[in-house]
Amino acid sequence: MAEEHKIIFTGTMGAGKTTAISAVAGKSMLRTEAVNTDSSVAKATTTVGFDYGEIQLPNGDVLRLYGTPGQRRFAFLWRIIARGALGIVILVDNSRPDPLADLSLYLDSFDDLVKTGVVVIGVGRSETHPEPSLDAYYQFLESRQLMLPVFQVDVREPEHVLMMLDVLLSMLELTGDEGVTHG
């Protein structure tokens, strides 16, 4: 019987959440974007509701991908979107002033999900901003007693996004969570 797995993409504004879901879910994706009036971020639009896309796996299972808004003022939505999720992809923008602090915010905000251990971290723009290095990320996570996979990714590339989802699904299998079953 087919199963559905709810997966969340989160991270700062501009980290690539909408792009990542779009890269794998294609045109059927639902977006809730508004014109960005925040001059501190050079971005034309920003997600203010949530993004939604689906991927059908070869075995018939469906991954339901939800992208959160990035800004802290939308934290009320983070909690709503997180309900029923089985795993989370945290995207970090390495070109921002303090990427580790950004990561910390999302680890704290999605604490319940992080405790399940089904978390993958994707670091973007590391080709132009190599620091913090992957080692620095692992040290940071270790300081928080977390052992989570960290990848350097370009979320415009579908294979990078699929690779993170693949790892996430493997982690789900290890935890024995079987998602929501539909006839």
Added chain:
Amino acid sequence: MGEAVKQLQRNHLTEQFTPLLLELQREHPGVIAAQVCTSDGFVVAQAQSDEEAGRRLAAMVSSMHALGEAMVTDLQLGTYSHLSVEASLGKCMLFALPGTGGQLLLAAIADGGMLWGQFLTACRSLSEALGKIASSGRS
């Protein structure tokens, strides 16, 4: 330079919108709060003293508006107009200001005593007036 102009335009809108929002409250004592915010959740003008509550409301209004608009688009129901939320102790009305391309939103909250139809009519009229001001500022 561009940002300074934008800020001046927003300040101008704040000055023009605020009296109309206050007038809504004067004419309808059941209206607890009213604000205009951007579609990405920033307060432009408001008729309430609690600034933090105003910022929280703006974030929620932008999300609700975006979800309503996405639903209307997905279901091919035409152009999004407004969204209403009714609860046991009050009601909220969210309007996209006409002529702003959905970039400016009106949100108003009323207590349980205010009649829904009266509230809807008052908010619709106000949104049209605010939309005209916003549109004239763009031309």
